[in-house]
Amino acid sequence: MNEHIIIKVVKVFLLICVAYPTYGQGARSKLKVVNTHCDLLRQSDYQSLQGYRLQSEWTPQAFEQGESVVVKNKVPVFGWIMNARNTSTRQQYYQLLLADNLEDIMEDRGNLWNSGKVWSSESTAVLYGGNDLRSGNLYYWKVKVWDEQGNESEFSPVSCFYTGQFVDGYETTTYPLQRTDQVPKKLIKKDQEYFADFGKAAFGQLRLNIDSPVADTILVRFGEKITSEGQIDRNPGGTIRYQEYKLSLSPGTNTYRIKFRKDRQNTGRSAILMPDYIGEVLPFRYVEIEGYDYPLHQADVQRSMVHYPFDDKASYFRSSNEILNQVWDLSKYSIKATSFAGIYVDGDRERIPYEADALINQLCHYCVDNEFPEN
Structure with a gap:
């Protein structure tokens, strides 16, 4: 074959591969x-x-x-993400199966709901459309999904959920x-006092293993807060x-667990209270242990x-500007640290979910994770 013809054939083949990346490959494996x-x-x-x-x-137990x-909810909603090599690929259809036993779902049988092949690009908050669900089950x-080229994915791994006592409306x-x-990142002993620095503040509790x-x-x-001398500020303001x-x-x-006193201002009638399985928490970064003159290791002091x-790992940012990197790290960690109540609150002062605070918090949370507390 003429060399020029071979080159043209190769170019055409490469163009086809670029334009149609699934050409010549198993389409099902691409989606x-x-x-x-849920x-x-x-x-x-x-x-937990x-x-x-x-x-x-x-198991129910x-x-x-x-x-x-x-x-x-009697009618839960479902969602998923379609992962494709070509970022411009769009979902064209989906099929959802739901069963009340593992055997049926493993055999691709939805004994309570088989949506069939639904023409829809929706992949968030897809309403359940099958037989009635029961509490305590x-x-x-x-x-699985199809893209606009007709390529079909495998079924997703099986997911499971448990129903409680149903409510009227939505919860x-x-x-x-x-x-x-x-x-702690650092544990320093000076005279008869230990100073622990956890590196960042967090809402939590303290556990000490002491001999x-x-x-x-x-x-x-x-x-x-600490003073210029490196001690905990006892009047931080x-x-x-x-x-x-x-x-x-x-x-x-x-092993000793410090039980924190409740603050009248942030445990009032309008405040979000900590659940019994957690107990009261306090935001702190530093701990001082005074009057203990025996060996103490970092593993003995746990927050x-x-x-x-x-x-x-849901989000990541790095740039050539270290200040920007620090701003990102601080912002991302703040979203995690201030989620201690399970709902967006003003902070530790009142622990009340004010609307404007919650909105700003939610918008920030969108940038650093793909799941969010109740708003």
Whole structure:
């Protein structure tokens, strides 16, 4: 074959591959359905105990113990993300299956709902359209899509949700609050006092593992601000938080949890109260332990940060300007840290969900995660 003809054939083939990237390949493998949502929650089988996440088990008993995601709407909504190599690809159809048993859904049977092949680009808040759901039941679902070229995806992995007592109207489905245990970035001993710096402020609680040869009493201080001498500021001003507690020690090695006092202003009738499975929290970065003259390690001083479940990897920003990077890091972390109540509040001063504060918070949250607390 003439060399020029070969070159032309190669060029035409490359143009075809650019214009039609699925040409010559299995079209089904190019489309994927990911991040399925039920009632706007991606982890609809989320289960936890006392704020600590558990390995999810798809049994009614597992959902009923501790704190779990529970759907209370008779007509839940579903969502998903279509993942395609070509960013201009659009969803043209979807098919959603829902069953009340795992065997049917694994065999691609929706014994309660088979939507059929629906002509729609909708992939958010798709209303359930099958037989009536019942309270106290597990349900399993999956979905597949077609693009505008007729390419068909595989079904998504099976998702599961559990229904609670249904409500009239609509109730927002939410995650329970989550704990993340943290050790201090620095733990410094000076004379008979330890100073712990966790690096960032967070709403949380403190757990101490202390070995004492005798019964004793120590003083534990919490603060958000330090003085120029590097000590916790005991008169920080405004609503910057500072608290101190006397802690009685028993002989031997014991674990102590500081129970924070309630603030009258942020635990009133209009305030969002902390749930019993969490207890009262305080925003603090620094801890001082006075009167303890024995070895203490970072693992012995743990802060239990309380926050709404947050995907730290959902967003990313880096630039050549370090100040911009710091602004981003501060903004992103602030959204996570101030979600401690599970609903947008003004902060620790009143813990009241004012409309304007909630709106601004929600708009910011859109930029750093793809799931959001109740608004």
